[in-house]
Amino acid sequence: MKHLSIKKMSMIALFTALLCVSAYIAIPLPFTPTPITTQSIMVYMIGILSSPLEAFITLILYLLLGMIGLPVFSGGRGGLIVLLGPTGGYIIGWTISVVFISLLKGKKNSAKRYFLLILLLGLPITYLFGSLSMKYHTNLSGTKLFYASVLPFLPLDIIKAVLSCTLACTLKKKLRNL
Secondary structure, three states: OOOHHHHHHHHHHHHHHHHHHHHHOOEEEEOOOEEEEEEHHOOOOOOHHHHHHHHHHHHHHHHHHHOOOOEEEEEEOHHHHHHHOOHHHHHHHHHHHHHHHHOOOOOOOOOOHHHHHHHHHHHHHHHHHHHHHHHHHHOOHHHHHHHHHHOOOOHHHOOOHHHHHHHHHHHHHHOOOO
């Protein structure tokens, strides 16, 4: 295994911190236990700006911080109970999708490519794990499950995907000069 440079470890720490902070911007919805957050913007930026290993380490650090009880999950919640609850599947889905996005992003700085990766991999993986977790905890099925775990988030997630691609492309150019 390659050693991580100080620069890469600093980026992992910074991305972990930004992911934690983004959890505090949470808007609860009355018909689902899952709030709208800005975390997905950070998750997709991490996938675009990091190597697969760095992205994975960032999300694992985030999970560990939350599991030990620090208030880093949406709305300032923490503890293993959040991961084992109806919204925990989304967090697990991010951990998997961020690695795939990072693996498949390519070398060119292409917002269109990043956007397609998020739409074709990031969102479906996140929604799959989020829906499975919600189904287990709520016993919703079929259309009701889709309405509670995917549909309310899809339009805004597409907008957040565009935003994360735009920000990541801009940051990628700036980081190259560091």
